[in-house]
Amino acid sequence: MTETRTITGNRGLMVEERLIFEYDHQNRTAVDVPAVEPYEDRLGGLRRKGGVGLPGLAEPQVVRHYTRLSQKNYGIDTGLFPLGSCTMKYNPRLNEKAARMTGLADIHPFQPVSTVQGALELMDTLSHWLKQLTGMPAVALSPAAGAHGELCGVMAIRAAMDARGENRTTILVPESAHGTNPATAAICGYVVESIPAEESGRVSVEAVKAKLGPHVAAVMITNPNTCGLFEPEMIEISRVVHEAGAYVYMDGANFNAVVGRIRIADLGVDAMHINLHKTFSTPHGGGGPGSGPTVLSAALAPYAPVPYVVRDDKGFRLVEHERDAEGDAKPFGRMKGYHGQFGMFVRALAYMLALGKDGLQQVSGDAVLNANYLYARLADVLSASFEGPVMHEALFDDRFLKDTGVTTLDFAKALIDEGYHPMTMYFPLVVHGALLMEPTETESKAALDQFIEAVRGLAERAKAGDAEYFRQAPVHTPRRRLDETLAARKPVLRWTPPQA
Amino acid sequence: MTTLYFTEEHEWIAVDGDVATVGITDFAQGQLGDVVFVEVPDAGKAVSKGKEAAVVESVKAASDVYSPVSGTVTEGNQALVDDPALVNRDPEGEGWFFKVTISGTGDLEGLMDKAAYDAFVASL
Amino acid sequence: MRFLPLTAEDRQAMLAAIGAESVDALYRDVPAAARHPEAIDLPNQKTELQVERAMAALAGKNLNCSQAAAFLGAGNYRHHTPAALDYLIQRGEFLTAYTPYQPEIAQGTLQVLFEFQTQVALMTGMEVANASMYDGATACAEAAAMAQRITKRKKVLVSGGVHPHFADTTDTFLKFTGVDVEILPPDVMGLEDLIGRVDEDLACVIVQTPGFFGHLKDFSALADAVHEAGALLVVATTEPLSLGLLKTPGEMGADIVVAEGQSLALPVGFGGPGVGLFASRSKYLRQMPGRLCGETVDVDGKRGFVLTLSTREQHIRREKATSNICTNSGLVATAFSIHMTLLGEKGFTGLAEYNHARAVEAARRLAAVPGVKVLSSTFFNEFAIAFDKPAADVVEALTAKKVLAGVPASRFYPTYPELDGVLLVAVTEMNSDEDLDALVAGLKEVLS
CATH class of the missing domain: 3.40.640.10 (Type I PLP-dependent aspartate aminotransferase-like (Major domain))
Structure with missing residues (x-):
């Protein structure tokens, strides 16, 4: 039924596109470069001998190649993108316009600071917003993504412990955590111990207490957690962690649920990263770039990495070296090149200014309302894992598929045929066959209702015993299910010229 | 005379005198799905009971294979490195992982026999 | 708010479907002690035009590279974006x-x-x-x-x-x-x-x-x-x-x-x-x-x-x-x-050659300026030069003339006084002949 009968293999708007390397390798280019007059080079005999092996395409060919490839992608602009824990909200075009202003795009990181006062003011303003929105006294802007922000927080914890002369070995991580948490702890030289989840999907003070001891440096806790639930005992958890001499790292991946409504500082948090590419709408097509500013408590603030912006009577300047730190600042080092993800700062600030405090409160409120609406409207056909209300995302497991012969994966693939990007599957690991849906606040009720009808229809079809339909899905996509086993057993990770 | 034992981590171990052959059980390969990569220890490597000795991976999961006994590896099964699917096809035969010379016979205490392992799997 | 499609009627209908009284009620797991948004001191929403103006005001406080003759590199290079x-x-x-x-x-x-x-x-x-x-x-x-x-x-x-x-x-x-x-x-x-x-x-x-x-x-x-x-x-x-x-x-x-x-x-x-x-x-x-x-x-x-x-x-x-x-x-x-696809083999190798040729020409002209010593014997599109005075001072003096002459090594190595006179100069296809003239003339003036 999927057998294509066209001569080309194309199917209307779905056009097959070869690799750029499979075009001819003729002497074309889409970038004309002025000819070079004969000259004496200064390469010291290190001139490249052979060619590079790149193809040669003219501009119209290149534009068509990428236009065709783009048409094989699903994006937020295409449709509802309910990927749990990823906050795939609409990315306003205003962000792009701001980021392309010459005065913000065409400035070099090592111009004299007197010539980039606007850029430094922008970073300082962004810091102000992030500090206000969390109630935290300090923020490190340079981390490049969420996991990098985690690294920033845990390194600050490690530096603080070193300064206290304590050699604590262990970080506690709930088993529902994102994989970056234990991976980050390991990079900082810590052993990871797991905290079991309660039946309710939450972490209890008692479970944390049971694992605490003089060997524990920190607890990393995602809140709202990956089950879409706020940890109701968070304040008490922070209190017992502090009592044990340890620090609280709160993974802020799900900040969108609470932005503008709560103060992170009041939860007793010592460090939390904020994903600008989630909550603050910066685009990250294909998996990045991110930006993970990390807010820090007074206890950890002195250890924030370089560079950071300071303001004095002469204006703004950058502290770029650990040795230039003033006061009680003792930066633990440098996390990346240059001054952080500036282009993301521009976009995030444009977004914040557009929404303002009242708009951001509406963002979190609508995000939570949308998720609860999904939860309520789907509870009778799917299997809700925990009792709500939920925060920004709704977690279901695969009990509703019991004895149907349909798996979570099959169900997700069938949703693709209905025109939707699937929800997050098989994560978190604390429930079986997880389906985690995060609609975000940028979906209308009508769009949610359509999605709900599609999910309900599929659930009924699965229960009616049409397993084969699900196993075949998707059938209306540029490619159907791909053989991941083959890809992993015999890795082909690049094009190679055909053997002559 | 070969005696077969099993662990709760789903390894099997065939013991003949002080020489043992270790692999993963049919149940374990079924749980993993298509095996795409196997790493086995080199001959001469010392392994300890309950410690990681080999790695087996499917597309979506990676598992350590623990040595059920302490001893010295005499051979890793190179055939698995070239053809990881052997673990799926013949887990308790050609799909063995490594052979080891057992340093202490007390190591075998606490391991399950076939009947006990089958009961253990049934209880999961 | 223009990014948010839900209307007040939608919200009421959705709350009714959920069986909740209000959006606030959905936050019941959040401890009351952390719920005081009134403590957040930030302005309210703005129109697109207002935001554009605010961002443009920040942009306007920078001297951007297109407003100057810019020879900046040290790890970040300015090339033409097709x-x-x-x-x-x-x-x-x-x-x-x-x-x-x-x-x-x-x-x-x-x-x-x-x-x-x-x-x-x-x-x-x-x-x-x-x-x-x-x-x-x-x-x-x-x-x-x-x-x-x-x-x-x-x-x-x-x-x-x-x-x-x-x-x-x-x-x-x-x-x-x-x-x-x-x-x-x-x-x-x-x-x-x-x-x-x-x-x-x-x-x-x-x-x-x-x-x-x-x-x-x-x-x-x-x-x-x-x-x-x-x-x-x-x-x-x-x-x-x-x-x-x-x-x-x-x-x-x-x-x-x-x-x-x-x-x-x-x-x-x-x-x-x-x-x-x-x-x-x-x-x-x-x-x-x-x-x-x-x-x-x-x-x-x-x-x-x-x-x-x-x-x-x-x-x-x-x-x-x-x-x-x-x-x-x-x-x-x-x-x-x-x-890389736009460039292809011809554009990639050609642009590299052009960058190098421009840099060779720049190094030749700078070497002739009294008080400038070219330190790099071999290079691609960036080289180090040295003055008898701090490079940061030279850069500052030239910035006033809309010439961003390069990156002083002291920005990275403040504890090596012997590097105070060293400047990294990058030359790409973005630097016109006029840019180079301005750099040479500016240096002659500042160093004399």
């Missing part, structure tokens, strides 16, 4: 896609990543490349960590020709795991002896081409010595355009190549975001960090692409992963790849 590149990268299907976890509806991104990996491998002369890291500096740190995993050794040697941000990031990344990162003093003249420092405790030696001070070196003999000692050679670059003209790191015997890809992907953008390029040898594939895209077939037997070898990564391996990286630089990698 119009087609900025158009293609803003297509919503690229801009607003996600990590391609659902390959059936992400073949666009996946094919781009496969082409990107191929381009990076070809440029660097390596066998495999990953789908990107955050930036060059973090890629460098990850390379050192990878060398440590492969060799099981705890010492890393960093050349004084490596960008100091790469060196510092590597040190920060590794110091908590007990790895000793030795960073050699700045190698201004390119005379550093690395071979004499190679020993069997080293996990890797990290070098850079072109060097931070511009020098070009053949690392082949170093590679032999490093391999003899059982260590790895990591070669970094901050100007990937140079690979269009120079002998590749792969040919010199590099085991890992890392690079900052900004120069071919994005405007200088105050230094971020960039894109980390990461390439290596096939035999080290399973120790590589980051995502990898691989070729396969679908159930109909058609060629397609998927993310593969994911068992190395944090979402499966957790604390035993090769890295904690999750989000990478997908969109910037896409921009890089589109630009």
Whole structure:
């Protein structure tokens, strides 16, 4: 039924596109470069001998190649993108316009600071917003993504412990955590111990207490957690962690649920990263770039990495070296090149200014309302894992598929045929066959209702015993299910010229 | 005379005198799905009971294979490195992982026999 | 609010369906002690025009490079962005896609990543490349960590020709795991002896081409010595355009190549975001960090692409992963790849040649200015010059004349007074003859 009968293999708007390397390798280019007059080079005999092996395409060919490839992608602009824990909200075009202003795009990181006062003011303003929105006294802007922000927080914890002369070995991580948490702890030289989840999907003070001891440096806790639930005992958890001499790292991946409504500082948090590419709408097509500013408590603030912006009577300047730190600042080092993800700062600030405090409160409120609406409207056909209300995302497991012969994966693939990007599957690991849906606040009720009808229809079809339909899905996509086993057993990770 | 034992981590171990052959059980390969990569220890490597000795991976999961006994590896099964699917096809035969010379016979205490392992799997 | 589609009526209907009294009621798990939004002191929403004006006001407080003759490099290079590149990268299907976890509806991104990996491998002369890291500096740190995993050794040697941000990031990344990162003093003249420092405790030696001070070196003999000692050679670059003209790191015997890809992907953008390029040898594939895209077939037997070898990564391996990286630089990698395709063989090698020729001409003219000494004997599109007075003062004086003359070495090495007179000067196709005239004339005036 999927057998294509066209001569080309194309199917209307779905056009097959070869690799750029499979075009001819003729002497074309889409970038004309002025000819070079004969000259004496200064390469010291290190001139490249052979060619590079790149193809040669003219501009119209290149534009068509990428236009065709783009048409094989699903994006937020295409449709509802309910990927749990990823906050795939609409990315306003205003962000792009701001980021392309010459005065913000065409400035070099090592111009004299007197010539980039606007850029430094922008970073300082962004810091102000992030500090206000969390109630935290300090923020490190340079981390490049969420996991990098985690690294920033845990390194600050490690530096603080070193300064206290304590050699604590262990970080506690709930088993529902994102994989970056234990991976980050390991990079900082810590052993990871797991905290079991309660039946309710939450972490209890008692479970944390049971694992605490003089060997524990920190607890990393995602809140709202990956089950879409706020940890109701968070304040008490922070209190017992502090009592044990340890620090609280709160993974802020799900900040969108609470932005503008709560103060992170009041939860007793010592460090939390904020994903600008989630909550603050910066685009990250294909998996990045991110930006993970990390807010820090007074206890950890002195250890924030370089560079950071300071303001004095002469204006703004950058502290770029650990040795230039003033006061009680003792930066633990440098996390990346240059001054952080500036282009993301521009976009995030444009977004914040557009929404303002009242708009951001509406963002979190609508995000939570949308998720609860999904939860309520789907509870009778799917299997809700925990009792709500939920925060920004709704977690279901695969009990509703019991004895149907349909798996979570099959169900997700069938949703693709209905025109939707699937929800997050098989994560978190604390429930079986997880389906985690995060609609975000940028979906209308009508769009949610359509999605709900599609999910309900599929659930009924699965229960009616049409397993084969699900196993075949998707059938209306540029490619159907791909053989991941083959890809992993015999890795082909690049094009190679055909053997002559 | 070969005696077969099993662990709760789903390894099997065939013991003949002080020489043992270790692999993963049919149940374990079924749980993993298509095996795409196997790493086995080199001959001469010392392994300890309950410690990681080999790695087996499917597309979506990676598992350590623990040595059920302490001893010295005499051979890793190179055939698995070239053809990881052997673990799926013949887990308790050609799909063995490594052979080891057992340093202490007390190591075998606490391991399950076939009947006990089958009961253990049934209880999961 | 224009980004939020729900109306007051929608909200009421939805609350009724949920059976909740209010949105606030949905927050009942959040402790009341943390719920006081009134403490947040920020302004309310703005129209699009108001935001544009606010952002333009910040932009207006900067002297941007198009308003000056700008010779700035030191790891970030200003090249022309083709119009087609900025158009293609803003297509919503690229801009607003996600990590391609659902390959059936992400073949666009996946094919781009496969082409990107191929381009990076070809440029660097390596066998495999990953789908990107955050930036060059973090890629460098990850390379050192990878060398440590492969060799099981705890010492890393960093050349004084490596960008100091790469060196510092590597040190920060590794110091908590007990790895000793030795960073050699700045190698201004390119005379550093690395071979004499190679020993069997080293996990890797990290070098850079072109060097931070511009020098070009053949690392082949170093590679032999490093391999003899059982260590790895990591070669970094901050100007990937140079690979269009120079002998590749792969040919010199590099085991890992890392690079900052900004120069071919994005405007200088105050230094971020960039894109980390990461390439290596096939035999080290399973120790590589980051995502990898691989070729396969679908159930109909058609060629397609998927993310593969994911068992190395944090979402499966957790604390035993090769890295904690999750989000990478997908969109910037896409921009890089589109630009490389636009350039193609002819444009890439031609633009590299043109950059070098412009830099040679600039060095020739600057050498003739009294009080200027050109320090780099070999270089690509950036070289070091020295004055008898602090370079930072010279830069400041020229900034007043709308000439951004270069980057003073003292910005990176404030504790090396002998570098106070050193200036890094980068010359690309963006620098017109008039720019060069302004630089030469400005220097003559300031130095006289």
